[in-house]
Amino acid sequence: MIRSSLPLVALLAAATTASAGAVHGIHPEDINRNGNACTDFFDYANGAWRQQNPIPNYMDRWSRRWQSGEVNKEHVRDILNELSARTDWPKGSAGQLAGDFYAACMDESRVNALGSKPVQPWLAEVDSIKDKDDLQRMIGKLQAVGVAVPFALFAGEDLHEPSRTIAHIYAGGLGMPDRDYYLKSEPRFVDARAKYLVHVAKMFELAGIPAAQAKQDADAVFAFEKRLAQASFDNVQLRDPKLQDNPTKFADLARLTPGFDWAQYFDTAGMPHDALNVTQPRFLQQVQTELATTPLPQWKTYLKWHVLNAAADSLSQPFVEENFAFNGKFLTGATEIKPRWKRCAELTDNQLGEALGQKYVEKYFPPEAKARMQDMVKNILAAMDDTIAGLDWMDEATKKKALEKRATFFPKLGYPDKFKDYKGVEISRGSAWDNLVAASRWNVADNRSQVGKPTDRSRWGMTPPTSNAYYNPLQNEIVFPAGILQPPAFDVNATDAVNYGAIGVVIGHEISHGFDDQGAQFDAQGRLANWWTPEDNKQFQAKGQCVVNQFEGYFIEPGVHHNGKLVLGESIGDLAGAKLAYRGYLKSREGKGPEPTIDGFTPEQQFFIAWGQWRGDETRMETQRTMVQGDPHPIAKYRVNGPLSNLPEFREAFQCKADAPMVRPQADRCEVW
Numbered sequence: 082m083i084r085s086s087l088p089l090v091a092l093l094a095a096a097t098t099a100s101a102g103a104v105h106g107i108h109p110e111d112i113n114r115n116g117n118a119c120t121d122f123f124d125y126a127n128g129a130w131r132q133q134n135p136i137p138n139y140m141d142r143w144s145r146r147w148q149s150g151e152v153n154k155e156h157v158r159d160i161l162n163e164l165s166a167r168t169d170w171p172k173g174s175a176g177q178l179a180g181d182f183y184a185a186c187m188d189e190s191r192v193n194a195l196g197s198k199p200v201q202p203w204l205a206e207v208d209s210i211k212d213k214d215d216l217q218r219m220i221g222k223l224q225a226v227g228v229a230v231p232f233a234l235f236a237g238e239d240l241h242e243p244s245r246t247i248a249h250i251y252a253g254g255l256g257m258p259d260r261d262y263y264l265k266s267e268p269r270f271v272d273a274r275a276k277y278l279v280h281v282a283k284m285f286e287l288a289g290i291p292a293a294q295a296k297q298d299a300d301a302v303f304a305f306e307k308r309l310a311q312a313s314f315d316n317v318q319l320r321d322p323k324l325q326d327n328p329t330k331f332a333d334l335a336r337l338t339p340g341f342d343w344a345q346y347f348d349t350a351g352m353p354h355d356a357l358n359v360t361q362p363r364f365l366q367q368v369q370t371e372l373a374t375t376p377l378p379q380w381k382t383y384l385k386w387h388v389l390n391a392a393a394d395s396l397s398q399p400f401v402e403e404n405f406a407f408n409g410k411f412l413t414g415a416t417e418i419k420p421r422w423k424r425c426a427e428l429t430d431n432q433l434g435e436a437l438g439q440k441y442v443e444k445y446f447p448p449e450a451k452a453r454m455q456d457m458v459k460n461i462l463a464a465m466d467d468t469i470a471g472l473d474w475m476d477e478a479t480k481k482k483a484l485e486k487r488a489t490f491f492p493k494l495g496y497p498d499k500f501k502d503y504k505g506v507e508i509s510r511g512s513a514w515d516n517l518v519a520a521s522r523w524n525v526a527d528n529r530s531q532v533g534k535p536t537d538r539s540r541w542g543m544t545p546p547t548s549n550a551y552y553n554p555l556q557n558e559i560v561f562p563a564g565i566l567q568p569p570a571f572d573v574n575a576t577d578a579v580n581y582g583a584i585g586v587v588i589g590h591e592i593s594h595g596f597d598d599q600g601a602q603f604d605a606q607g608r609l610a611n612w613w614t615p616e617d618n619k620q621f622q623a624k625g626q627c628v629v630n631q632f633e634g635y636f637i638e639p640g641v642h643h644n645g646k647l648v649l650g651e652s653i654g655d656l657a658g659a660k661l662a663y664r665g666y667l668k669s670r671e672g673k674g675p676e677p678t679i680d681g682f683t684p685e686q687q688f689f690i691a692w693g694q695w696r697g698d699e700t701r702m703e704t705q706r707t708m709v710q711g712d713p714h715p716i717a718k719y720r721v722n723g724p725l726s727n728l729p730e731f732r733e734a735f736q737c738k739a740d741a742p743m744v745r746p747q748a749d750r751c752e753v754w
Contacts, residue, residue: 106679107690119737123721126693141413141704145569150548157426160440175436178508185513186425193397199514200392207384227521229253230387236531238555243607246531248357252313252364259711263310280407298382305383312367317646325360337365340372353533395514414703432520434544435501441546442496446563458492461665474620482612486605491558496545552594554603559591578684581666582691590658597653627751635719637705651714656724657754685734727751
């Protein structure tokens with residue numbers, strides 16, 4: 082029904098022209114006029130912008146989207162400069178906490194003068210471990226400040242009863258991005274292992290360990306982490322919620338790790354001895370093996386490394402530079418460290434984001450922006466209802482369940498109704514590392530305080546200034562912090578076509594996560610439960626396989642292509658997101674008539690160009706390699722071209738011929754939702 086109306090909409094739009102006045106369209110100056118929308122839309126939509134705006138040395142990718150994120154940090158900096166300029170804030174207030182945290186981080190001369198002194202007491206405490214009881218206490222102490230060695234524990238919804246919160250134990254303890262860096266034989270992984278060994282040794286040297294001993298210690302760290310990696314899930318397995326669904330009675334933890342005193346661990350953390358979930362039992366068994374067989378000196382070396390790794394960016398410049406050499410320059414391709422103010426703004430937001438977030442939303446997210454976003458979300462959710470109702474491959478029983486799930490979607494826009502108070506956090510201007518420890522300890526304790534309680538749906542997983550969004554299947558919520566609701570993603574002075582093409586596709590993307598290969602395994606109540614008939618599920622899997630096959634064919638360099646199963650969820654999200662946002666846009670115009678053609682582009686063209694201009698990242702090859710290995714998101718070129726090449730609406734908007742590169746053959750065309 083929607084598609085049959087498109088020619089009329091396009092005709093009406095083409096007959097209506099206007100210049101950019103009260104509202105603006107896309108950025109015409111960004112378009113590569115020598116390109117062709119039907120050949121390579123990624124190149125066409127903002128190729129000129131990328132050519133004129135090379136990636137800054139301190140960034141791993143660049144586009145108007147990433148530029149907006151950096152501008153957003155300037156806004157955060159301005160707020161933090163205001164807060165830190167005052168020293169008379171009431172102790173414990175949002176102004177005092179965020180202001181002093183930022184001020185201590187920015188005091189580079191003091192940080193450099195302290196060298197490794199702030200972290201030496203932690204290293205000394207690790208060195209003082211005398212037996213397995215001491216070892217366990219140290220593991221607990223490190224985890225209490227966010228150092229996840231060798232496992233991690235976080236509170237989260239019960240997969241089968243999301244209205245209550247339980248403890249989940251996760252695999253952790255690796256210093257490289259994921260298990261494959263330790264195990265795979267391709268040259269890029271071999272190279273990474275060699276550079277990692279040099280990096281670990283150099284960090285030990287900076288902490289005062291002689292070079293020969295530092296090299297031996299690096300070897301010991303790698304051997305330890307490799308054993309953990311061998312027992313860990315790979316990135317595709319980590320996307321399977323059923324594999325990570327292992328309900329465990331508290332008493333049964335002792336069977337997995339009899340060498341670990343879980344009662345003491347939970348008591349120290351203030352958590353009840355309730356049933357929990359062990360996401361990777363085999364990994365926990367490997368932890369038991371390490372407890373039983375690995376000598377204490379090797380455990381100490383391993384723990385000291387992770388203390389240094391966690392502390393590096395809060396220590397003196399040599400630590401910062403060495404940390405950047407591996408985690409920045411080698412893994413991402415960036416050639417310069419970010420300016421200190423950006424790193425400090427990011428860290429303050431990460432640790433105390435709801436303290437500075439109150440000021441942020443006052444300045445940068447007015448009520449009219451929230452109202453317009455609410456309308457967009459409503460229209461795109463309605464488009465999802467229409468899509469489900471109109472599916473020809475799903476029977477009525479499954480459609481009913483799908484619509485029930487859609488009806489329970491809970492949007493969160495901008496900021497929490499109630500901000501965290503950070504009560505009890507001790508922040509001063511004395512030591513950036515001590516502040517990081519204090520804030521991390523509070524955040525970990527705040528999370529763990531939820532174990533055993535009814536799930537608090539008012540809590541957010543991102544801070545208000547964050548330029549990102551997420552879907553949580555266990556609460557069936559779509560969340561858009563104020564930080565992403567800024568130009569060019571969302572602009573109250575842009576046409577609906579542009580807003581629906583940019584942030585609208587993100588809204589549709591997050592909605593469709595509820596129905597991607599992961600989200601579709603959760604029901605209307607957020608439970609990990611099957612709501613599909615066998616035949617419909619078979620059809621759904623086949624449609625997902627189409628997307629897998631499409632992205633398996635996208636290479637970043639000879640011999641290196643996307644893992645279709647790894648990027649399946651995000652690619653379903655992009656494909657469905659573009660379709661849903663387009664339909665939501667048409668709904669937004671009902672009763673209003675078509676929007677004008679601006680700068681020669683019809684509203685339909687503005688919609689798709691807006692997506693290409695917002696998503697069109699130039700990405701360093703080093704970052705592309707890291708992404709292809711472990712990131713569930715495809716690189717930007719394929720996030721733009723991949724989904725649009727499946728959409729008849731895109732073909733029609735640009736009058737592409739049937740054999741154009743941006744038009745997939747009918748037999749290969751993917752459509753999930």
